[in-house]
Amino acid sequence: MKTVVMDSYGDPEVLRVADLPEPQAGAGQVRVRIKAAGLNPIDAKIRRGEFDAVYDISFPQQLGNEFAGVVDQVGDGVDGFSAGDEVIGFVDMAAYAEQVVVPAENLTMKPAALPWETAAVVGAVGQAAFNALARLELKAGETVLIHGASGGVGSLAVQFARARGVNVIGTAGEGNHDYLRSLGATPVAYGEGLEQRVRELAPQGVDASLDLTGSGEAISVSVAVTGDRSRIVTLASPPLAQQYGITMMFGTRSAATVAQVAQAVARGEATLPIARRFALAAMAEAHQQMEAGGHQGKLVLTLD
Ligand SMILES: NC(=O)c1ccc[n+]([C@@H]2O[C@H](COP(=O)([O-])OP(=O)(O)OC[C@H]3O[C@@H](n4cnc5c(N)ncnc54)[C@H](OP(=O)(O)O)[C@@H]3O)[C@@H](O)[C@H]2O)c1
Known part of the structure; x- marks a missing residue:
């Protein structure tokens, strides 16, 4: 599967597309085919090396901490999700990718009314x-x-x-x-x-x-x-x-809170505009935009 990795800390140019083996869902895990992933300032902070003491970073290192997509593999012992489910999820440093494997508790169902791009970006900030x-x-x-x-x-x-x-x-x-x-x-x-x-x-x-x-x-x-x-x-x-x-305050993440936020946005109680969309091959440009600022709303990675 295609993903984005960095081989060292540095400027946005350290980001490149790589081919990795398809991840497999183990016990308690779910694999998701990603439709869209959110970009967040923490991704740039990690890329610059500011979280070296916090996260277990090993190069080539993936990035990206939130996504929306379709379940395509379910590991043993998972209740509540099956292939074809449309979900929103969170992960540490792995969402700029075609596929991701996460514990089932990192996922919640995507409200049908929420477009993929919006679903991918409301969780972390929400x-x-x-x-x-x-x-x-x-x-x-x-x-x-x-x-x-x-x-x-x-x-x-x-x-x-x-x-x-x-x-x-x-x-x-x-x-x-x-x-x-x-x-x-x-x-x-x-x-x-x-x-x-x-x-x-x-x-x-x-x-x-x-x-x-x-x-x-x-x-x-x-x-x-x-x-x-x-x-x-x-x-x-x-x-x-x-x-x-x-x-x-440091980020405490839970699927229950992501669900609450996603449902509020789906009901129209809050809005979050998409400022720009980027393909996997344009993540360096996306990080440049994120660091330059001046846009209104979220930057999002979209996949076919
Ligand atoms: N600890 C946690 O759990 C957690 C979770 C999420 C985010 N965060 C952190 O929270 C921060 C905000 O995240 P975000 O996703 O909202 O970022 P964002 O979308 O990039 O928004 C940051 C905003 O700050 C404004 N800004 C820049 N310099 C400013 C200044 N000196 N005074 C006032 N506003 C200024 C910019 O608005 P204008 O264009 O209008 O200037 C920009 O839109 C980041 O540092 C992020 O890493 C922490």
Whole structure:
């Protein structure tokens, strides 16, 4: 089967298509023929070598942590999935590929109404948003400041928070302000003067804050306007979390949460646009786009 591997850490050009033997589903495992896979910032961080101490990396190393596709082989002892089922799943570093084998508990059924591409991209960002908002214990009528609100996690966090009756102030580049308004957030530009701009929008301060940028500006402004470090979460900087005494959340993944997010998107309660589609042979270009930014919505790998 065709997949994408890197032979060393480095720039996007280290990504190349390779042929590997077809993986086989062992006991408790399921093999999926992938129709689409999501691209996420962590893929680029792993490619650059930033997760060397976290993951067991061995070259040539595959990449990609979420996918949607069709079950084509089921191992012994698996209940609940059979060949032909349309599923959404997660995996560590293996989804940029024609096929993947995962434990059955990494899969959930794809809602029929969800297109393949959308199904492939909602899981990782959706559960990050869902878990972070749960950790912040937001209540209707409260105000949350979300840094990086126009990105994948941010877009869903804004919509989930608004659905709970929470007011959202979201930082984004100017080009994404109309987009944030369309999601129900009040946009604010990041950069110098951010604290004052937030105070003008929320003179009483904000109740909680979610950082998706890992920038010192975002976290120091959050501390200033929130005042309660126990209600500030970052998903993007362990060192700054430690420095400022706030919470760094790491990804906890479960098929049950992916299912909740996918169903919410399928029902139209939240949307996540696809910004660009890439073929397997274009993963280097896809990573360049991911690192350059400036797009609105998710980047997705599509397979025939
Ligand atoms: N710990 C976890 O469990 C977990 C899970 C998922 C993601 N993450 C992390 O969370 C972060 C966000 O992920 P994502 O998938 O949402 O990324 P994304 O889709 O690339 O979005 C990031 C957004 O940040 C905005 N941005 C860039 N610099 C900014 C700044 N200085 N201030 C405010 N906004 C800024 C950009 O928006 P504009 O174009 O509008 O500037 C961009 O859309 C990444 O670091 C990712 O690795 C962590």
